[in-house]
Amino acid sequence: xxxxxxxxxxxxxxxxxxxxxxxxxxxxxxxxxxxxxxxxxxxxxxxxxxxxxxxxxxxxxxxxxx
Amino acid sequence: xxxxxxxxxxxxxxxxxxxxxxxxxxxxxxxxxxxxxxxxxxxxxxxxxxxxxxxxxxxxxxxxxxxxxxxxxxxxxxxxxxxxxxxxxxxxxxxxxxxxxxxxxxxxxxxxxxxxxxxxxxxxxxxxxxxxxxxxxxxxxxxxxxxxxxxxxxxxxxxxxxxxxxxxxxxxxxxxxxxxxxxxxxxxxxxxxxxxxxxxxxxxxxxxxxxxxxxxxxxxxxxxxxxxxxxxxxxxxxxxxxxxxxxxxxxxxxxxxxxxxxxxxxxxxxxxxxxxxxxxxxxxxxxxxxxxxxxxxxxxxxxxxxxxxxxxxxxxxxxxxxxxxxxxxx
Numbered sequence: 001x002x003x004x005x006x007x008x009x010x011x012x013x014x015x016x017x018x019x020x021x022x023x024x025x026x027x028x029x030x031x032x033x034x035x036x037x038x039x040x041x042x043x044x045x046x047x048x049x050x051x052x053x054x055x056x057x058x059x060x061x062x063x064x065x066x
Numbered sequence: 067x068x069x070x071x072x073x074x075x076x077x078x079x080x081x082x083x084x085x086x087x088x089x090x091x092x093x094x095x096x097x098x099x100x101x102x103x104x105x106x107x108x109x110x111x112x113x114x115x116x117x118x119x120x121x122x123x124x125x126x127x128x129x130x131x132x133x134x135x136x137x138x139x140x141x142x143x144x145x146x147x148x149x150x151x152x153x154x155x156x157x158x159x160x161x162x163x164x165x166x167x168x169x170x171x172x173x174x175x176x177x178x179x180x181x182x183x184x185x186x187x188x189x190x191x192x193x194x195x196x197x198x199x200x201x202x203x204x205x206x207x208x209x210x211x212x213x214x215x216x217x218x219x220x221x222x223x224x225x226x227x228x229x230x231x232x233x234x235x236x237x238x239x240x241x242x243x244x245x246x247x248x249x250x251x252x253x254x255x256x257x258x259x260x261x262x263x264x265x266x267x268x269x270x271x272x273x274x275x276x277x278x279x280x281x282x283x284x285x286x287x288x289x290x291x292x293x294x295x296x297x298x299x300x301x302x303x304x305x306x307x308x309x310x311x312x313x314x315x316x317x318x319x320x321x322x323x324x325x326x327x328x329x330x331x332x333x334x335x336x337x338x339x340x341x342x343x344x345x346x347x348x349x350x351x352x353x354x355x356x357x358x359x360x361x362x363x364x365x366x367x368x369x370x371x372x373x374x375x376x377x378x379x380x381x382x383x384x385x386x387x388x389x390x391x392x393x394x395x396x
Contacts, residue, residue: 004358005309005312005359005377006380008312009308009377009380009381009384010384012308012311012312013305013381016301016304016305017192017193017194017391020190020192020193020195020301021192021194021195023190023198024192024195024196024197024198025195027198027199027200028196028198028199038200038202038203039202041203042202042203045200045203057319060316060319064353064361
């Protein structure tokens with residue numbers, strides 16, 4: 001059981017690093033200009049966080065499959 | 067670097083001694099006033115006093131004032147004000163039961179001094195991939211960070227000694243990370259958090275003589291979050307805190323709403339005849355870190371606590387590895 005928790009910790013760590021990497025690669029290249037850029041960044045970041053949580057839920061259900 | 071040695075040593079000693087000396091009289095005062103709750107995981111009728119928050123905040127204030135005298139940094143003021151605000155929020159909740167949304171919203175407000183004093187860098191740094199500029203989004207991150215770290219530590223405070231013991235491991239891991247990324251001043255500012263937690267653990271470890279209460283847990287969590295923001299090590303702090311984050315994630319994903327533990331009807335943990343802990347079979351009960359640890363079979367409270375500490379050490383090591391990766395880029 002505890003090995004499952006260590007695996008889940010490790011998976012979260014990997015997701016943080018590579019999820020962060022994707023965030024940097026997508027957001028990196030991006031008064032009104034500043035505002036538009038900020039809104040675009042916020043929307044993309046929020047979408048990535050939602051995807052991150054969904055992936056994490058899948059991993060959780062897979063490792064701790066009741 | 068060498069000129070930071072004396073303030074560092076003095077503040078760490080002050081942090082440890084203040085909490086170590088203040089907690090026994092605080093226990094006596096709380097016993098006199100009958101501020102005690104039943105320890106639910108003991109076979110006998112054991113009453114434990116709470117909250118230990120006043121001793122914890124006293125240690126933090128004393129040690130950070132010592133550091134401020136030496137270093138005169140706005141960062142210390144921001145951490146102190148945010149932490150003290152979190153203590154007050156927790157103390158209100160200790161004295162009067164507040165709704166599920168009170169703490170997250172109030173803790174979000176307590177993050178405002180960090181923004182007002184401008185002691186943050188809006189570039190979010192990731193290992194291997196570098197930084198990303200998110201000036202507007204970062205303000206939202208600050209507002210969310212303090213409620214997340216505060217409530218995360220509060221939600222792991224379910225067994226004797228776990229919250230303070232976990233904070234000892236997580237905060238010293240964060241301090242090591244700050245030294246690795248060469249943010250020496252904030253590393254020194256962060257050290258008292260570990261020593262305060264260590265001194266309090268002496269009285270909080272199994273069998274507990276005092277519980278930290280919301281005021282203690284929120285104080286520790288909020289200070290941890292404030293250090294992460296001010297030190298620019300948000301990602302490293304999240305990694306070091308992963309077991310507690312997992313606990314909150316499991317809880318929220320199973321109950322699907324922001325709610326206080328006391329409002330949940332199904333209990334995730336039950337007791338065997340010899341009063342060991344075992345995972346419940348109640349389908350409606352929330353999934354928590356402790357419940358998953360117990361899925362392998364019944365364990366004593368002490369064994370579960372040490373299992374959580376092992377996870378904390380593992381994530382602390384991951385945080386240190388990540389800190390070394392901060393200087394590396396593709």
